Amino acid sequence: MAVAPVAWALDKLQAENECYLGHLAPVLLKTYQRLDDIVRSKSENTFGWIIAECLKDGLRERFTRIFELDTDDAKQELLATVTLPWFKLRWIPKGHEAKRNEIKTLMIREALKFYKPLDCAKRSEVNAWSDLICEDAEQPEENTDAESAVELECLKYLQDSADSIAGLTAYPTVKSMSVKLNTPxxxxxxxxxxxxxxxxxxxxxxxxxxxxxxxxxxxxxxxxKPPN
Incomplete structure (x- = not known):
């Protein structure tokens, strides 16, 4: 049973349907946790925990950047996971609040690259009442508007309880980033x-x-397909 967690991980990551880059980090963390459980429950009568320990050390060495939630070296993997509605930030283990906030900040910063402002037609509708605005009034800078809009969209997305991929339609910037990172x-x-x-x-x-x-x-x- 020592290799059962690895077999489970391979089944998940080699699936033909709904298998995205965003699955990599959660699957690795769960596999590592299951291997660690086997090592901790080691028995003098069995030696499976030795195999589990070797597998655990190998995973740790190969995917250090993901296990450490490195927002520089594992940026794509982390963002791909966060932009999948059924994961968001819920896969990050407890006790990693600092990393959770760091990944949230990374998401907002990277989402700015995918932000698309309103087109001219929509701008004309929005500005239909511009003649009532004082000419000497201070106008917000466009960059500030973009940053605020993206931050608000990302925070709403992370707080949304919907976990279906169709829910991304309500968050166009997050959806664009998810499609970019999770296209298999x-x-x-x-x-x-x-x-x-x-x-x-x-x-x-x-x-x-x-x-x-x-x-x-x-x-x-x-x-x-044989009957069950």
Whole structure:
């Protein structure tokens, strides 16, 4: 059972659906915690905890920047996680309030790069009453408006209890950042699996199969789901 946490992590990170960069940090932290639990509950009669300790040390060495929540070296991984609605800041362990605030500040700062001001049409609607504003009145700087708008949007997003990906629609700046960071790379695994099934079907004793029947058998093998 010492490798069970690692097997669980691989299943999570190799999923074909809903697998994003933002899953990396929470999965690593949870895997490390489970390995640590195995090490702490070590028994004289079993030696699985030794394997768990080696795996834990290996993870720590390989992903130090993520375990330390380094906002410089692990900036992309942390932002990708925070911009997924089901994680936000809820995955950060207790006792890391300083890091939590640091990541929140990082998110607001990086979100400014994705901020898109109102277009001209919307500006004309907003400024329809501009003739009532005194000409000598102090006008807010555009940069200040952008910073305030982005900060407000990010804080509202983090406080929102919605945890579905569709909820990002209400936060366009956060959504743009999430799409940028969490767009997965295309995987060749499904195509490779199809070729693997084809090799199972087209054996030497079945070399006389017609193309149509061969295709049907491969698709049947690929899509068959045994009853639970």
């Amino acid at each position: 790379l295309p995987s060749s695994a499904p195509a490779e699996r199809l070729f693997s099934y084809a090799g199972m079907v087209l054996r030497p004793k079945r070399s006389s199969l017609s193309d149509e029947l061969f295709e049907q058998l491969v698709l049947l093998k690929l899509n068959f």
